[in-house]
Amino acid sequence: MKKTKNTTTTTNRNKKAEVEALLRGNGFKVTGPRTAILSLFSEKCAPMSAEQIFKKLSPDTGVDLVTVYRTMASFEEKGIMKRIDLHKDAVYFEINGDDTHHHHHIVCNGCGKIEKMEKCPAEPLARTAASHSAHFAEVTAHSLEFFGMCKSCAKH
Amino acid sequence: MKKTKNTTTTTNRNKKAEVEALLRGNGFKVTGPRTAILSLFSEKCAPMSAEQIFKKLSPDTGVDLVTVYRTMASFEEKGIMKRIDLHKDAVYFEINGDDTHHHHHIVCNGCGKIEKMEKCPAEPLARTAASHSAHFAEVTAHSLEFFGMCKSCAKH
DNA sequence: ATCGTTGCAAACACTTTGCAATGTG
DNA sequence: CACATTGCAAAGTGTTTGCAACGAT
Numbered sequence: 001m002k003k004t005k006n007t008t009t010t011t012n013r014n015k016k017a018e019v020e021a022l023l024r025g026n027g028f029k030v031t032g033p034r035t036a037i038l039s040l041f042s043e044k045c046a047p048m049s050a051e052q053i054f055k056k057l058s059p060d061t062g063v064d065l066v067t068v069y070r071t072m073a074s075f076e077e078k079g080i081m082k083r084i085d086l087h088k089d090a091v092y093f094e095i096n097g098d099d100t101h102h103h104h105h106i107v108c109n110g111c112g113k114i115e116k117m118e119k120c121p122a123e124p125l126a127r128t129a130a131s132h133s134a135h136f137a138e139v140t141a142h143s144l145e146f147f148g149m150c151k152s153c154a155k156h
Numbered sequence: 157m158k159k160t161k162n163t164t165t166t167t168n169r170n171k172k173a174e175v176e177a178l179l180r181g182n183g184f185k186v187t188g189p190r191t192a193i194l195s196l197f198s199e200k201c202a203p204m205s206a207e208q209i210f211k212k213l214s215p216d217t218g219v220d221l222v223t224v225y226r227t228m229a230s231f232e233e234k235g236i237m238k239r240i241d242l243h244k245d246a247v248y249f250e251i252n253g254d255d256t257h258h259h260h261h262i263v264c265n266g267c268g269k270i271e272k273m274e275k276c277p278a279e280p281l282a283r284t285a286a287s288h289s290a291h292f293a294e295v296t297a298h299s300l301e302f303f304g305m306c307k308s309c310a311k312h
Numbered sequence: 313a314t315c316g317t318t319g320c321a322a323a324c325a326c327t328t329t330g331c332a333a334t335g336t337g
Numbered sequence: 338c339a340c341a342t343t344g345c346a347a348a349g350t351g352t353t354t355g356c357a358a359c360g361a362t
Contacts, residue, residue: 029336029341050327064344069327071342085241087299090326106285106292115289121281122300129262129302133271136262137310139302143243144278146285147297154293185316185361206352220319225352227317246351317360324353334343 015042026078033063037071038080047084047092047105047114086114086145106146110153117146171198182234189219193227194236203240203248203261203270242270242301262302266309273302 019038023030036057041048048056050072054065072093075081082096086107102123106115122144129139175194176186184190192213197204204212206228210221228249231237238252242263258279262271278300285295 031336031342033343062344066328066345067343073328085243085299087241106289106295108292109296113291115291117285117289119281119288121277122302125275125277126302129273130304132275133262133273135269135271135306136264137305137307139262139304140265141303142301143241143303144300145298146278146282146295147299148286148295149293150291151293187317187361189318218319222320222353223318229353314362315360316362318358320356320358322353322355324351326350326352328347328349330347331345332343333345334341336341337339 015039018042022080026080028074028078032061033057033067034071036061036063037068037075041081041093041095045095047086047094049088049090049092051090053093084145085143087147088112104144104146106148108150108153109147110149113150115150120144171195174198178236182236184230184234188217189213189223190227192217192219193224193231197237197249197251201251203242203250205244205246205248207246209249240301241299243303244268260300260302262304264306264309265303266305269306271306276300 016035016039019035019042020030022038023034028034037053040053040056050065050068053072054063054068057063057068058065072081072083076083076093076096079096081093083091083093084105086092086105088107102120104117104120106117107113122142126139126142130136172191172195175191175198178194179186179190193209196209196212206221206224209228210219210224213219213224214221228237228239232239232249232252235252237249239247239249240261242248242261244263258276260273260276262273263269278298282295282298286292
């Protein structure tokens with residue numbers, strides 16, 4: 001028990017240090033909302049909308065929805081987060097990992113479930129896409145999402 | 157002159173007939189707004205937002221923006237149109253051609269210019285994506301867009 | 313004549329902005 | 338202490354809904 005507790009504590013301490021380092025490294029002050037958001041994403045690394053982030057954090061931290069929007073915008077600007085469109089009402093955000101973590105998603109048209117897809121078939125094309133175009137100089141990003149039906153929704 | 161005029165007239169007549177057939181074939185009544193929207197897309201086959209469609213048609217036809225939204229929604233439901241996300245403020249629509257016309261886009265992050273990309277590297281993966289997933293039964297659609305800089309924006 | 317379709321006004325949902333109070337470095 | 342950051346209120350923007358008038362079949 002004690003061992004588990006120590007391990008957990010150490011992990012949390014490490015995580016907290018990482019989060020602070022990330023913030024400082026990007027010129028941010030270390031504040032409650034920012035720490036809470038980054039921590040949330042590091043423990044539950046699924047795409048989330050501003051509303052979802054707000055609902056998760058608001059009870060404990062009292063953070064405002066507007067602050068979530070502003071924070072996500074600034075994180076996106078620094079490349080910490082990236083926004084993705086999953087054909088939902090709101091924009092979703094996820095941690096913008098390095099190239100080795102490049103991935104996409106499958107979204108269920110029935111229940112909205114989101115699953116990660118590790119394989120990216122677009123990367124090779126993205127690299128050469130600009131050269132095939134008469135008008136484009138470079139391609140810096142691409143979005144790729146798959147839509148379908150998850151097994152439980154397919155059964156109706 | 158006369159020849160050109162006749163050709164044009166014939167073309168328009170054909171186009172009108174096609175549009176009406178498409179509408180009737182999908183159980184729609186042939187009305188001004190619907191005809192105008194389909195005609196617009198068939199002559200200018202670039203993705204357009206509801207606002208853009210409205211701006212183009214409103215002066216001549218007096219069609220309402222709400223009608224554009226409703227029409228596009230019903231067209232999408234019937235598979236006549238499809239909505240695409242180009243990281244703009246609004247949703248864009250384009251004609252939903254058959255599989256042989258499957259394509260994607262490059263969007264300029266500078267000026268917003270949109271270019272068609274005929275090659276689709278995601279199609280093979282889309283076909284097998286579901287089988288690679290533990291939870292998904294089938295993948296019915298995918299979205300893939302490239303973002304970058306067009307040559308004139310790259311020059312600043 | 314009937315029922316789908318349209319236009320207008322108003323409601324909505326998500327996101328952004330203004331500004332005074334607060335907190336961090 | 339100075340300035341970035343936050344919360345609250347209000348405004349914006351794209352899109353949807355309610356409803357009565359209209360129009361295609």
